[in-house]
Amino acid sequence: MSWDPIVTIAAAVNSKKTSAKEQVEKALLAIDAGNEFDAIIAKTEDRALQRATEIDEKVNRGENAGRLAGVPFIAKDNFLTFGSETTAASNILRGFKAPYQATAIERLEAEGAICVAKANLDAFAHGSSTENSDFMVTKNPHDKSRVPGGSSGGSAAAVILDMAPFALGTDTGGSIRLPASFCGAVGHKPSYGLVSRSGVVAMASSTDVIGPLTKTVEDAAIVLDVMSGRDDFDATTIEKDPEGYADLPNCDFKSLKVGIIKEYFGEGLEQGVRSAIDTRIDAMRAAGATIEEVSLPSLPLALAVYYIVCPAEVTSNLARYDGQRYGYSEKDAKSLDDSYELSRSHGFGAEAKRRIMVGTYVLSSGYYDAYYRKAQTVRTKIIKEFADAFSRFDVLVGPTAPMTAFKIGANTDDPLKMYLTDIMTVAANMAGIPSISVPAGDADGLPVGIQLLGAARSDRQLLSIAKGVEKL
Amino acid sequence: MSTLSREDVLKLARLSRLTLTDEEVERYQKELSEILNYVAMLNNADVSGEKPTYQVTGLENVTRKDEIRHDGPYAASQNELLNNAPRSQEDQFKVSRMIG
Numbered sequence: 143m144s145w146d147p148i149v150t151i152a153a154a155v156n157s158k159k160t161s162a163k164e165q166v167e168k169a170l171l172a173i174d175a176g177n178e179f180d181a182i183i184a185k186t187e188d189r190a191l192q193r194a195t196e197i198d199e200k201v202n203r204g205e206n207a208g209r210l211a212g213v214p215f216i217a218k219d220n221f222l223t224f225g226s227e228t229t230a231a232s233n234i235l236r237g238f239k240a241p242y243q244a245t246a247i248e249r250l251e252a253e254g255a256i257c258v259a260k261a262n263l264d265a266f267a268h269g270s271s272t273e274n275s276d277f278m279v280t281k282n283p284h285d286k287s288r289v290p291g292g293s294s295g296g297s298a299a300a301v302i303l304d305m306a307p308f309a310l311g312t313d314t315g316g317s318i319r320l321p322a323s324f325c326g327a328v329g330h331k332p333s334y335g336l337v338s339r340s341g342v343v344a345m346a347s348s349t350d351v352i353g354p355l356t357k358t359v360e361d362a363a364i365v366l367d368v369m370s371g372r373d374d375f376d377a378t379t380i381e382k383d384p385e386g387y388a389d390l391p392n393c394d395f396k397s398l399k400v401g402i403i404k405e406y407f408g409e410g411l412e413q414g415v416r417s418a419i420d421t422r423i424d425a426m427r428a429a430g431a432t433i434e435e436v437s438l439p440s441l442p443l444a445l446a447v448y449y450i451v452c453p454a455e456v457t458s459n460l461a462r463y464d465g466q467r468y469g470y471s472e473k474d475a476k477s478l479d480d481s482y483e484l485s486r487s488h489g490f491g492a493e494a495k496r497r498i499m500v501g502t503y504v505l506s507s508g509y510y511d512a513y514y515r516k517a518q519t520v521r522t523k524i525i526k527e528f529a530d531a532f533s534r535f536d537v538l539v540g541p542t543a544p545m546t547a548f549k550i551g552a553n554t555d556d557p558l559k560m561y562l563t564d565i566m567t568v569a570a571n572m573a574g575i576p577s578i579s580v581p582a583g584d585a586d587g588l589p590v591g592i593q594l595l596g597a598a599r600s601d602r603q604l605l606s607i608a609k610g611v612e613k614l
Numbered sequence: 615m616s617t618l619s620r621e622d623v624l625k626l627a628r629l630s631r632l633t634l635t636d637e638e639v640e641r642y643q644k645e646l647s648e649i650l651n652y653v654a655m656l657n658n659a660d661v662s663g664e665k666p667t668y669q670v671t672g673l674e675n676v677t678r679k680d681e682i683r684h685d686g687p688y689a690a691s692q693n694e695l696l697n698n699a700p701r702s703q704e705d706q707f708k709v710s711r712m713i714g
Binding site: 237238239241242245248334335340341348374375377378380440443445446447449450457461464465466467468469471475476477478479480481482483484486487490495496498499500502503504506512513515516517518519520521522523525526557558561573574598 | 638646648666689
């Protein structure tokens with residue numbers, strides 16, 4: 143069972159060739175059929191069917207039900223949605239019912255899209271494998287003994303399992319691109335600020351972005367087009383491209399200048415991944431692109447920058463989970479302090495606690511300058527090196543990850559080893575530039591993703607290049 | 615490699631409003647030390663002449679009209695906002711006594 147392109151589905155619903163109800167039922171069946179992969183935390187069945195009815199009635203009245211009419215989608219469970227709980231896969235938010243929906247969700251619904259389920263993730267998006275989910279570990283659709291990547295592992299698996307034409311993820315250090323690479327999906331991390339973060343559980347506010355996971359670049363682009371643009375409820379949002387992202391120009395490889403990121407092809411890169419990426423680069427060369435190596439000397443520091451800045455912002459953003467206004471609250475707490483400490487200690491998982499404490503450390507008096515301020519200054523160097531590279535190249539290229547999907551349990555005893563999974567994805571987050579992972583063949587039967595990076599706000603150009611690379 | 619002491623971890627926990635078991639203190643001592651030692655590679659980074667970046671958009675002073683909104687997050691009623699509270703009374707969140 144598979145899905146037509148999103149534009150085709152919407153056109154079919156709007157012209158009554160099919161109904162929104164049929165599309166939703168198809169998605170719900172696929173979700174049940176893929177139960178063993180543990181990609182889904184909860185279905186939003188009742189609300190989805192109700193919305194489908196509304197959309198079908200609208201169509202019957204002769205009205206256009208939107209550019210995404212009747213298109214089902216799955217949202218990572220850190221998006222606030224109606225229709226089910228929103229848990230961020232954490233025990234501390236079990237039972238939480240969102241009083242409003244994320245702007246991204248509202249915009250998709252306004253164009254007729256229908257949320258059918260919430261996808262599993264590493265709790266609070268802290269992780270690279272979904273093994274930090276407080277509820278269950280999602281299995282990679284290609285090999286059940288392996289992880290789907292994270293933190294948007296449930297979203298990536300759901301798309302590959304054909305549970306819906308698209309899923310939503312978030313990417314703070316690689317969490318859309320990495321699971322896309324491990325599962326064989328397309329995962330786009332937009333420019334920072336392009337999609338509103340209002341109504342999405344905050345992780346690191348200076349790098350969090352929302353983005354689509356799909357099977358094709360064209361579908362990802364349409365979803366981005368609908369979600370993107372300034373939002374009054376998120377003051378960090380930027381204007382979307384005046385030409386939008388839906389009608390992408392064809393990629394003219396002959397006029398393309400491609401930079402291969404030297405620092406992403408070092409010792410740690412698995413041979414199978416290297417071969418797959420090289421093959422795709424050769425294809426770009428054969429299509430006429432000018433290919434050159436480029437060095438960004440600060441990139442080896444990017445992971446250290448990320449694991450200072452991110453926990454610092456996490457510790458601030460998780461301070462709100464204090465057991466008083468929502469979320470888990472310790473019943474037998476004898477005082478306010480007790481209530482704070484016990485609610486948090488019993489509600490948060492180990493990775494959340496690790497990141498909270500690292501963040502507290504690097505922000506504390508006496509350490510702030512050496513760690514946080516220093517990291518944010520190295521960040522400036524990373525930004526400048528990317529800007530310099532983009533003055534000479536249209537797009538930069540490298541693997542999305544040093545390895546293919548690893549076995550469940552392989553890295554769970556060693557937090558630092560797990561962090562190294564992100565080594566190629568974090569720099570784009572620190573710089574706020576767009577980056578997309580596109581399937582690029584496989585290594586020993588496991589998917590490999592090629593990562594394309596563009597200058598800040600160049601999502602339209604990047605997506606059209608990705609669409610070209612996808613077809614090679 | 616430098617290691618956080620037991621007291622260091624307990625202090626961090628207290629600042630973070632977390633209570634840890636003895637087993638957790640020992641485990642986090644080791645794990646946090648490893649992480650902090652990794653990120654310490656920035657100590658040698660040369661950043662002369664550079665300023666810190668706190669946000670990448672370059673936006674400044676984004677304002678909105680001073681008027682009441684009833685859409686998006688503001689569509690939720692007071693009741694809906696109190697729905698998830700563990701304890702509430704007379705339209706307010708209820709917490710343990712903190713003074714006296």
